[in-house]
Amino acid sequence: MIPVVDVNIREKEVEAVIEVVKSRYLAEGKFARAFEGKFSEFTGAKHVVTAVNGTCSLHMAITALDIGPKDEVITTPFTFIASSNVIFFNGAIPIFADIDPETYNIDPEKLEEKITNKTKAIMPVHIFGNPCDMKAIQDIAEDYDLKIIEDCAQAHDATIDGKHMGNFGDLGCFSFYGTKNLVSGEGGAVICNDETIYEKLKSIKNHGRNPAGGYSHYRIGYNYRITDMAAAILCVQIDRANEIMSRRHRNGKLYRNLLGEIEDLRIQKILPGHQHSDYIMAPVLLNEKKKPKEVIEYLKSKGVSSRTIYESLSYEQESYKDLSTWHMSRVINYPDYSKVSCPNSEYTARNHFEIPMVSTLTDENIQYITQTLKEFLK
Numbered sequence: 001m002i003p004v005v006d007v008n009i010r011e012k013e014v015e016a017v018i019e020v021v022k023s024r025y026l027a028e029g030k031f032a033r034a035f036e037g038k039f040s041e042f043t044g045a046k047h048v049v050t051a052v053n054g055t056c057s058l059h060m061a062i063t064a065l066d067i068g069p070k071d072e073v074i075t076t077p078f079t080f081i082a083s084s085n086v087i088f089f090n091g092a093i094p095i096f097a098d099i100d101p102e103t104y105n106i107d108p109e110k111l112e113e114k115i116t117n118k119t120k121a122i123m124p125v126h127i128f129g130n131p132c133d134m135k136a137i138q139d140i141a142e143d144y145d146l147k148i149i150e151d152c153a154q155a156h157d158a159t160i161d162g163k164h165m166g167n168f169g170d171l172g173c174f175s176f177y178g179t180k181n182l183v184s185g186e187g188g189a190v191i192c193n194d195e196t197i198y199e200k201l202k203s204i205k206n207h208g209r210n211p212a213g214g215y216s217h218y219r220i221g222y223n224y225r226i227t228d229m230a231a232a233i234l235c236v237q238i239d240r241a242n243e244i245m246s247r248r249h250r251n252g253k254l255y256r257n258l259l260g261e262i263e264d265l266r267i268q269k270i271l272p273g274h275q276h277s278d279y280i281m282a283p284v285l286l287n288e289k290k291k292p293k294e295v296i297e298y299l300k301s302k303g304v305s306s307r308t309i310y311e312s313l314s315y316e317q318e319s320y321k322d323l324s325t326w327h328m329s330r331v332i333n334y335p336d337y338s339k340v341s342c343p344n345s346e347y348t349a350r351n352h353f354e355i356p357m358v359s360t361l362t363d364e365n366i367q368y369i370t371q372t373l374k375e376f377l378k
């Protein structure tokens with residue numbers, strides 16, 4: 001079976017973990033600092049702050065921008081739930097704007113319609129690794145004086161005109177979860193180019209500790225520190241990034257050429273000058289004749305793993321429709337999420353399916369997968 005996800009780990013990563021364990025210094029230390037330097041070079045961002053995972057990196061970002069109770073943050077509902085959950089963490093309110101059906105990313109026009117005098121920030125999510133229309137989003141943010149937090153969890157090596165994602169907003173947040181392009185099991189990082197935000201991030205992730213160390217704390221914070229085992233894996237992964245990513249980009253290009261020939265199938269539109277991270281390939285069926293479930297079953301019968309990902313949008317989750325178990329609902333009036341409607345997101349959620357996009361995929365695998373799809377959909 002051709003797997004839908006895999007982990008590109010070699011002996012070097014294993015050796016790196018052994019080195020840390022043998023050193024007996026397992027907590028965040030020199031490998032975390034080394035990775036921050038390497039990731040700064042990789043993304044071109046001035047500052048990098050590691051975190052225990054992508055969710056915590058988003059939470060650190062929101063906190064560093066002073067987003068708090070009753071502030072509204074506009075984001076997409078077609079994403080992993082972490083994107084909007086972190087908005088709840090600070091008592092802020094997620095507001096959902098529909099996506100552009102062609103890019104699967106937040107539609108700048110729909111986003112602008114959602115702005116109120118409570119809006120404090122925009123959280124574009126580069127879904128599946130496709131860069132959002134950042135020029136339009138930056139213009140809106142400037143016009144309405146809003147902050148931008150880029151959710152780059154899926155956007156390793158995604159760029160616009162050669163500039164890495166995460167450098168277009170105030171902050172960019174990454175995940176190195178076990179299935180991402182670059183992995184450490186759990187892991188995350190925030191990138192930014194502002195010194196003040198950088199200092200805040202470092203203290204937020206470490207209980208507001210005085211940067212000199214010790215047990216004096218000057219703000220309320222969290223423990224979002226990464227372990228040096230995870231950071232050591234990341235040091236190797238980033239050194240191997242070119243090898244890992246060039247294969248993915250090659251696969252993405254071949255897929256797009258071949259899938260583009262199949263009628264009634266939509267693949268993500270990539271805007272001019274944008275480079276996709278080639279993290280996930282998830283076509284959308286435009287013809288109601290076939291359902292994703294049938295396609296997935298057929299592919300499986302032919303030895304190809306396939307699945308749907310976000311078949312429920314964030315606002316459709318039980319956790320959002322009934323907020324009675326969320327303690328902040330005692331003091332904050334949230335919108336009735338059961339009344340939210342984003343038709344393009346709903347169509348995309350109901351009609352997409354994910355196909356293998358692993359770095360070990362060969363040209364022959366891709367030809368076989370696309371040919372199998374072609375035969376089934378004709």
Ligand SMILES: Cc1ncc(COP(=O)(O)O)c(C=O)c1O
Pocket residue numbers: 053054055056079080082083125151153154174175176177186187188
């Ligand atoms: C779009 C998106 N945002 C946020 C996250 C959260 O990252 P993590 O799982 O590392 O907490 C993920 C990852 O899984 C994601 O895909």
